[in-house]
Every structure is written in structure tokens, then in C-alpha cells.
Amino acid sequence: MKIVIINYGAGNIQSIKFAIQRLGYEAVLSSDPEEIKAADKVIFPGVGEASSAMQKLKDSGLDTLVPKLKQPVLGICLGMQLMCKYTEEGDTQGLGIFDVDVVRFDNQVKVPQIGWNQIESLQSNLFLGVEEKEYIYLVHSYYAPVINETIAVSNYGLPYSTALHKDNFYGTQFHPEKSSVVGEKILKNFLIIK
Structure with a gap:
């Protein structure tokens, strides 16, 4: 199985690569459209600020490639947010895969949310074996x-989408590569999704 982690200069890609290795698979880091298209599974990471990450995608032409991919694609953190229609962060148009606008937590809660939180309302084979x-x-x-494509919810001042799914596209707001045994299970589930 060929697993490609999209390397567009806006992701914590080494930790994802190591998490996949711990599961017994190898992943390739690539920004080459042909290599990405030829992959069996694609992981679309993201760390940092939305507008600059989107600009990096545009500079490499990947903003038009990613929404057209036909194999299972997993967006992680900012990767998931960029798969949405729009994000308030940097007033950024996203890839439009998920028809939802990403918004900032209000001042009732401490921002950013950093650390461990619970997921519930699990509705996908991405969460097989996850309680x-x-x-x-x-x-x-x-x-x-929370929208129709929401497949997991967390609560931080209000309920919000911690995972989304539409067609061959999956997104997690959380970092499976940093989420211990549960995260490894979710990554493994993604790798065996048809």
C-alpha cells in the first residue's frame, strides 16, 4: 500500500510518519501531484495559520488537486479546516470539500484549546473499536x-465537529498521531478503509 503525506510546508509531518511506521506501514512525504494521485491513501496535515498554509497549497498547485482526489484522504487539524469552505482565520477561502465555515471560539473559553478532550457521537468506520x-x-x-457530515463531536464551551466525513474525504480536528492508543486505532482504521 502506498501512503503519501502531503508535504506543502505546513504540517507536523514527521510525527505522522512515525505514527504510521509504528503501525507497520511506510509513508512517503511528497508534494508531487503525480505521486499524490498514485497513492492508495493520502494524509493532508496542517499546523500553523490558515491563510499562509492556503497560500503554500496554491503556490504548489495542490489547492486544485486535493479536492479532485478519488482515494481516501485524511485531513488533520488545520488540514481538516482547509478542507472546509472558509475559515475566519486570516479570512481564508478553503478547498470547499466540506460545506461549512470554520469559526473562532468565543471569549467564554480559553483559546487555544490545548490538551485532551473527549469525543462522542462517533458515526464512522474511522472509529471502529473506539469507545x-x-x-x-x-x-x-x-x-x-456540527453539520450533517460530522462523524464525531467534542465539547469546549459548545459542541463542535472533531471529525468530518464526505465521500472519500475524512477530517479530524484532533491529532491522531498524538492521541496515544486511541489515535493509533483511528489511523489504522483509516489505512484499512476501502
Whole structure:
């Protein structure tokens, strides 16, 4: 199986690569469109600020490639947010895969949310073997509201989407590569999704 982690200069890609190695697989880091298109599974990471990350995608032409991919794609953290229609962070148009606007947590809660939180309302084969209210690791100031494509919810002042799914696209607001045994299970589930 060929696993490609999209390397566009806005991701904590080494920790994802190591997490995949711990599961017994190898992943390639690449920004080459042909290599990405030829992959069996694609991971779309993201760390940092949305507008500069989106600009890096545009500079490499990957902003038009990613939404057209046909194999399973997993967006992580900012990667998931960039798969949405729009994010308030940097007033940024996203890739439009998920029809939702990403918004900032209000001042009622400490921002960013950093640390462990529970996931519930799990609704996808991405969460096979994962119990309701398991803990996952998050670092974020912006969130996607709950929509029809929401497959997991966390609560931080209000319920929000911690995972989304539409067609061959999956997104997690949390970092599976930093979420211990639960995160490894979710990554493994993604790698065996048809």
C-alpha cells in the first residue's frame, strides 16, 4: 500500500510518519501531484495559520488537486479546516470539500484549546473499536460547527465537529498521531478503509 503525506510546508509531518511506521506501514512525504494521485491513501496535515498554509497549497498547485482526489484522504487539524469552505482565520477561502465555515471560539473559553478532550457521537468506520468519550489530543483556536457530515463531536464551551466525513474525504480536528492508543486505532482504521 502506498501512503503519501502531503508535504506543502505546513504540517507536523514527521510525527505522522512515525505514527504510521509504528503501525507497520511506510509513508512517503511528497508534494508531487503525480505521486499524490498514485497513492492508495493520502494524509493532508496542517499546523500553523490558515491563510499562509492556503497560500503554500496554491503556490504548489495542490489547492486544485486535493479536492479532485478519488482515494481516501485524511485531513488533520488545520488540514481538516482547509478542507472546509472558509475559515475566519486570516479570512481564508478553503478547498470547499466540506460545506461549512470554520469559526473562532468565543471569549467564554480559553483559546487555544490545548490538551485532551473527549469525543462522542462517533458515526464512522474511522472509529471502529473506539469507545464513546475516549480522549484525543487537540490544539486549536478555530472549529467547525456540527453539520450533517460530522462523524464525531467534542465539547469546549459548545459542541463542535472533531471529525468530518464526505465521500472519500475524512477530517479530524484532533491529532491522531498524538492521541496515544486511541489515535493509533483511528489511523489504522483509516489505512484499512476501502
